[in-house]
Amino acid sequence: MAALPAEGADGAGGDVGARVADGAADAVRRAPAGPSMPIAQLAVVDPSQPIVLDRVSRWYGNVVAVNDISFSLGAGITGLLGPNGAGKSTLLHLLAGLLRPSAGRVLIGGRPAWREPSIYREIGLVPEREAVHAFLTGRAFVELAARLQGLADPVAAAARTIATVDMAGAADRAVGTYSKGMRQRIKIAAALVHEPPILLLDEPFNGMDPRQRLHMMDLLRSMATRGRTILFSSHILEEVERLADGILVIYAGRLAAAGDFREIRRLMTDRPHTFRVRSSDDRRLASAFMAEPAVFGSELRDERLTVRVSEFSGFTRIVARVARDAGVRLFEVAPTDDSLESVFEYLVTRRAGGRR
Amino acid sequence: MSAGRRDERRPAQLNLVDVMVTIGAVTARGLLGRRRTILIGLFAAAPVLLGLLIRLGGTRPGALSPSLEGLIVSSVLPLVALVFGTAALGSELDDGTAVHILTKPIPRWAIVVPKLAVAGSLTALLVFPATILTGLLIGGTGARQIGLTFAFAIAVLIGSFVYGAIFVALSAATSRGLVIGLAYSLLWEGLLSGALKGTQLFSVREYVKGMASTLAPQGSVTSVVGSFGFLLALIAIVVVSLIAAMRLSRYEIRAAE
DSSP states (O other), X not given: OOOOOSTTSSTTGGXXXXXXXXXXXXXXXXXXXXXXXXXXXXXXXXXXXXXXXXXXXXXXXXXXXXXXXXXXXXXXXXXXXOOTTSSHHHHHHHHTTSSOOSEEEEXXXXXXXXXXXXXXXXXXXXXXXXXXXXXXXXXXXXXXXXXXXTBSXXXXXXXXXXXXXXXXGGTTXXXXXXXXXXXXXXXXXXXXXXXXXXXXXXXXXXXXXXXXHHHHHHHHHHHHHTTXXXXXXXXXXXXHHHHOSEEEEEXXXXXXXXXXXXXXXXXXXXXXXXXXXXXXXXXXXXXXXXXXXXXXXXXXXXXXXXXEESOHHHHHHHHHHHHHHHTOOEEEEEESOOSXXXXXXXXXXXXXXXXX | OOHHHHHHTOBOOOOHHHHHHHHHHHHXXXXXXXXXXXXXXXXXXXXXXXXXXXXXXXXXXXOHHHHHIIIIIXXXXXXXXXXXXXXXXXXXXXXXXXXXXXXXXXXXXXXXXHHHHHHHHHHHHXXXXXXXXXXXXXXXXXXXXXXHHHHHHHHHHHHHHHHHHHHHHHHHHOTTHHHHHHHIIIXXXXXXXXXXXXXXXXXXXXXXXXHHHHHSSTTSSOOSSTTHHHHHHHHHHHHHXXXXXXXXXXXXXXXXX
């Protein structure tokens, strides 16, 4: 069984925010097909961390949105990566006490998140939906949050947070006139106004232009260095790679991988790949590939050559040499299954016991 | 982090009165800024216009009480309350803006109370003057008629808060508050409670009539519940508010993931 990408799998993973207990990882690994599989071990998580999920599931009728997920998070930035519909929002809503877990425990600062409004002193939530009371000015919206948090000086607190997200210039306009990126920033200001130790952000970079994105990443980083626990969701690999210390990969409601980004990046690129190749002589190239240990098989059908290889980088190193040695000119080498979707699927099935 | 900053963000002892005033103000602004509010204002003006037409036509129908019952108590009052009551909480839950209010360290009843108060107040603000104008136009300015008109107006004022509470609770309990609320006002309040004697103890329309009959000159309004209408209205407000607060504290976001 391949090494788990959990904590400590990589030597440089010491400052990783995401931590999956070995037991939890085991549970995920041993439960391949469906919820009916017995889970051999209880997940062990560190209950002293600010965010704790202990074997949490959430289902809607027969649909399982979150499936037996355990992890605990401490200070630092953790990226929650997964395709749309993977259960990211459900997970964040569970953490924010806006959904009742169907099974398991969600703890914020040691207290159950469900039906416990006092957790909102410690949480700032930036929901994915843009909806903000459109008739309020940005400033009034942030001051509303400050008042409902019971801050001693809501006006000053709001002004400071608005400056932090670089919205001072537009703060006195109605939110209804804002662009997507501006709404996103004013929502972040409202979530930050009480300086919560935990910040949950659902797809926070949606609609931001590159400059705003960089600014927001700097802001989140500086908050993380001051000891905050930050969890943000994204379906974009590069966002997570640039910002997160630790990463949780979620696919089809399951925790597919957790830990250090580089480890997961390696897993993603070193998985078996299929390439489509066009060349001056596909037939000769196909037989030349067969002699290579990195190639599982090559197939010529309908004048199209597809090559199955054991790992991405190994193949890309040899393909040019093989073609040259065979005296064949390459026109195109394209991976056929490089969608993020297939990457996630691979990670899940790999953890489910290498069924591929 | 400077000392001043700490102080400014100090988690002060939460003043729930301030919180409720803040939520109420935002709710009221949201409701008043909607186009639907103008439409519902026109709707509330309809009985007044009708009274005006009757006046201009020169006829004066003798029976003021059935007119006010039909025009105000069983149509304008529940429908105006339905629009404000479901919009006060339901539309915020639907469009997602409620999340910004819900994710604050305040008990959920402190969110429900200002919503109820605003929904009831706005309903009363429209229906109370509509009742008085309609009553004066149809009934004229005889002492008995004025007494009857004001009796209905005060009963309708209290009824606004009962209906407001019911519709706020409905939208906390279900995502189809408007539809279910409409069905409730038409079927339960409109048809059943008129036809079946036993259901009258659970009909807001009956409470309003009871309160009006208590306040009005002797014998001008017939009611089953009579002066118990006040007590029943009060009980209804309290019970329904409690249900609304309980439902909101178990509120689960209606995610479309």
